[in-house]
Amino acid sequence: MKIQTLRLDLQQIDAQLDNLSATRTQQAAIALCFGSVAAIQRLSSYANSHVIAKHWLAGSSCLGCADQTGMNTQQAESATLMLIDDPQGFYGVGSASLSDNGRQQASMAIQQAMQKAGKSNELPTLIWCLQAPGCEEDVLHGIQDIVGTTVPIFGGSTADNDVSGQWLQYDGSKLSGDHMIVAVFYPSTPMSSFFSSGYFTTGLGGTVTSVTDRRLYTIDHLPAADVYNDWLQQAGAAPLSPGNILMESTLFPLGREVSQHNALPLHLLSHPAVMHDDKSLSLFSALKTGEPLWLMQGDKADLIARAGDVVKTARQNLKFQYNCDAAGAIIVYCAGCMLAVQDNLAEVQEAIKAELGDLPFIVTFTFGEQGCFLDGSSRHGNLMISAVLFGAKHANE
Amino acid sequence: MLTNEQLQEKLLQLSYEKKQLERFKFLNDLILSGLNAILSSDKHEQIFQKLFAVIHEVINCQHIILLVVDEKQQHLELLRSTNEQLSEIPIPLENLQNLTHSTLNFFNVKGLAWWDDYFAVTFDEVHSVLSHPFHTSQSHYVLLLLSDKRGAFSAQIQELLSSFTSFVANTLTQVETRRLISERDQLLQRQHRIEQSLLQQEKMASLGQLAAGVAHELNNPLGFIYSNLNTLKVYLADLEKVLKASQVPDASSLLKQTGSAIDVNFLLNDGKDLIDESLEGARRARDIINNLRSYSHPDDKKTTQMPLNQLLDSAVKIAKTQIKHNSVLQLTLSEANPSVIVNANQLNQVILNLIINANQAVSEGKGLINITSGQEASHCYFEIIDNGSGIPIEAQTRIFEPFFTTKDVGQGTGLGLSLSKAIIDQHGGQIELKHTGPSGTAFRVTLPVVIA
Structure with a gap:
């Protein structure tokens, strides 16, 4: 399991991806990318994305995104690409339009994703969903109609900067604004996650x-x-x-x-x-x-600190349950919370970095969060924060 | 100071950690129950029956199936199932290859070829299957947990089952290892008994070869003892006459008459010679019998410290009786005369085997067998060198193999050198073919020397 991230600047995306293609010796198992609407749009026009990764899951994030190098929301026109190399793992992505019968479409998408992973009947370790805001409950139900309710589902709804409906989803071949993309993870290493609202x-x-x-x-x-x-x-x-x-x-x-x-x-x-x-x-x-x-009721100071706390809990769980350290993390931070603490976003990033050190991570700011609670149920909520961590070593080591 | 919200968050995290600890406790309970199941069962079938019950108690599933991989036949066999209706037809391994490699969590097995072909009829309602392979030292199993619910088995259950089966596999391996050790000990005992029996047989075979020579050796002294005793009987009768003549009232004339007819001095002198000669013969017979007795004595493990030269001398005395018409034995012993701790009977047998082999290798009547001894640092050695025709190249690497012989059928058991090697090995020494060729063969036996 190897994870790397790369900050993509809007004006240089093609050149940056060409450089990346030239330096890579094999396709990544999966690529995740979150960033501004314009950056995701530009990414979708890059012709050789298949050279970089076998599967793609990308979506727009409110005001940009963040990673271990810092916040990029100020520049607003960038994205962070996360590449996961895991030759022993299995990954797949499926997508579907949500314009009609979202639940049924989600069922089709999850089956497509598992098929692409070569694991048509096997329960993934974790499912990640990314969709246009509006019918997240249908998306969750559609997925659970196929795989049941025991597998944790995490994700976030794509967002734009002003809730004007410009959000985008990109699955490596198609860019759309009303789609859902679902990724299935069968990694060779353990995974850990935590989903929480710090409100009381x-x-x-x-x-x-x-x-x-x-x-x-x-x-x-x-x-x-x-x-x-x-x-x-x-x-x-x-x-x-x-x-x-x-x-x-x-x-x-x-x-x-x-x-x-x-x-x-x-x-x-x-x-x-x-x-x-x-x-x-x-x-x-x-x-x-x-x-x-x-x-x-929530508290601004706590919203700033909570992303770090959520990551800390997920990392402790990884250590506690699997005696395994993290290789990288995907963090979903509600766009509403982000806007409430917009002036203190650097502190949010620092709180996460304090827990993960130099490990690669990516933060997306979403208009709706999906995650699995302590009771084992996956739900859609708002103003939530989640962290999904990939373990650094093989589960049997 | 913590705010209410932070307290809530803290509580939530503590609750999360508590949940993890509960999971560990859960696993611990499962392992303890599993351990009890294993320790309270004599047979594998019983163990698995109890383990099924333990799994059922903690994991919500409708059925459990245990398959065992038959690597030779390349198929999976049903070992146990909670549903006795399940067919016991072996499943070709190629159809279920994936299941034997890693844990697989099927949220819906319907439509999978292997499921439809072998299980669907019996388990029509089943949707989810959690498949987990595990190995013991002897076997490779695949455990299947079945549930009617779609996507029934969470990652936590998968983790729990994985940890539990890992424990079961380790424990079963230990049980199997203990059983194997016991079986190995029994086999070693049996092997030891067979070796002892073979050793005795070889002794008896060698003894048979010796018997002819020994019989001849005993016949000589017994012959002249018998003859001497007959002569002494005649002498005794004559002397009786003289004694009786001396006891009649007018003894002198009768004594004269009898005395002139009997040469009393001759009788006394010759009788004494006959007795001495007979005693010498009896002593020779006793020595031969003593040596044979010690040679054929049932094996014991008693070891004693004794000079190497004495061992060689004693064995040579016995060997001479058989080979003296064919070979000349020369003993060139080390003046150092190192002591060794040995089982004298066994060492005698080794020396005799080597001498008899040497005698059989030489030309009839022209054999020269030289026995030397010496000491090098902490080891002493003796060599038995003959002037025979040597050992063929193709046989040289096999001479220490049991039942290997170059002799004609019925002439040798093929155990002499292999048993000799076993004996020398037991003594911490070495036996080696030092040299062989057209001019003869030399075997060297090395033994640890007793440091004074």
Whole structure:
């Protein structure tokens, strides 16, 4: 298992990739690339991507991305390429359009990915999904329809800089804006992961009484916007007016208690995006009628430190469970959280680097995060942070 | 100071670590149960039956199958299954090759050729199969866990099963090793008994060859002892007459008469010679019998320290009886006369084997066998050199093999040199063909010398 990363600058992508092709003696098992919309677009036009890696999974990330060399969000027009060399492992990528019946399309994509990995009937160690925002729950269900619920699914929804719908997905051959790409990992080394929201419940809660997928109408039979504003005020924050509330709600998302783990509640977050005039709320994830809902609260300082904490836990787990150190990491950091701490992003990167040292890593800022909780269930949530680590040695060594 | 959020995060991480520890405890319990299952079972079948029960307790699966790889036949055989309806037809290895190499976690086996061909009929409802190969020192197994649920086996279960089977394989290997050691010990004992028996047979065979010569050697003294005793009997009768004549009332005339007829002085002198001669003959017979007795004595492990020259001298005395009509034996012994710790009977046998072989290699009536001894540093040696025709090249590398002989059928057992080598090896020494050619052959035996 060998992992390397390369920062790609928009104006030099072709030359950089040509140089990379010239220096490599074999195809990488898989290439992952996250970056600005323009950088991903330019990457997709590179003709010899197949020379560099057998499989590709690339997607746009809000304001750019980060890696072990630093944050590149300021330049905004770059991407980080991560190449995984693992001759003993198996990898595959599948993709499908989400324009019609996302669940079924996701099922087809996962089968395609496993087939490409040469492991049509075998459960992968981990599944990575990347998709256009909007129907992540369908994507997860579609994947689980095929492989069941025991395999951890991680990933993030592609993003753009202003939620204008410019997000892109690229699978090595096709660039699109409404697709999902799923990668299956059968690495020769152990993997470790951690998925967490560092938010805590305020104790202010109710029950969902009217919802249509991601649009929440009432809580305890009262208009959702009124209840939300009431909770905000009780928590010491100012009430919000109708309109885009994405930024303002970042530190006060809604949370569902998805399970109890050793008496510790695990919350899945829903990020309110829009407060409508009809006093309903649009969220970045779906709710169901009857679900208990809580006002959650986050803290800026903690959002800065949390990425490092999540990586630390995943690395400890790798050591603890497999006596194995890490070779590299993929980190998903919610774009909403990123925007809330935009002025302190260097500290976020430093917190991760403090845990990983000089190991290669890549951070993508997403509009929706998928991950596997401690209870073993993979879910879609908002304002989440995840880390997936690849072990450095063979599982049997 | 930790904020509420940080406390939550910390708790979550601790909870995660607790979960890992619980997993280890889980594995530990599994291993302990597995160990009990193994230790409380006598047969492999029973072990696996109990291990199945242990696995069932901790891993949610509907069925368990254990296959064993038959490398010779290149197929997999059913060793045990929780479903007795499963066919025991061997599966060609090529059809399940992947399963024997690494752990495979099938989330849905339906449609896989190997599954449809061999298992689908019996396990119609099964979707998931976790396949895990493991090796013991003797066997190569494939364990299959079956579940009706799609994608039933998580990476944690896979890890758990892997650790558990690894433990089971190691433990079974130890059990197998112990059994093999026991079997090896039994085989060694049996081999030792066979060797002892062969040793005795070889002795008896050599003894048979010696018997003719020995019989002749015993016949001579016994012959003249018998003859002398007969003569002495006649002398005794004459002397009896003289004694009786001396006891009658008028003895003198009768004594004169009897005395003139019997030469009493001759009887007494010749009788004494006859007795001396007979005693000498009896002594010779006793020596021969003593030597034979020690030669054919049942083997014992008793070792004693004795001078090498004495060993050679004693063996040569016996050998001479057989070879004296064919060969001349010359003894050139080391003045140092080193001592060795040996089993005298066994060493006698080695020396005799070598002398008899040498005698058989020489031309009839023209044999010259020279026995020398000496000492070099911490070892002493003796050599037996003949003037025979030598050992053919093709036989030279095989002479120490059991049952190898260049003699005619019925003339040799082919065990003499191999047993001699075994004996010398046991004594920490070496026996080697030092030289062979048309002018003769030399064997050298080296033994550790006792440092005074």
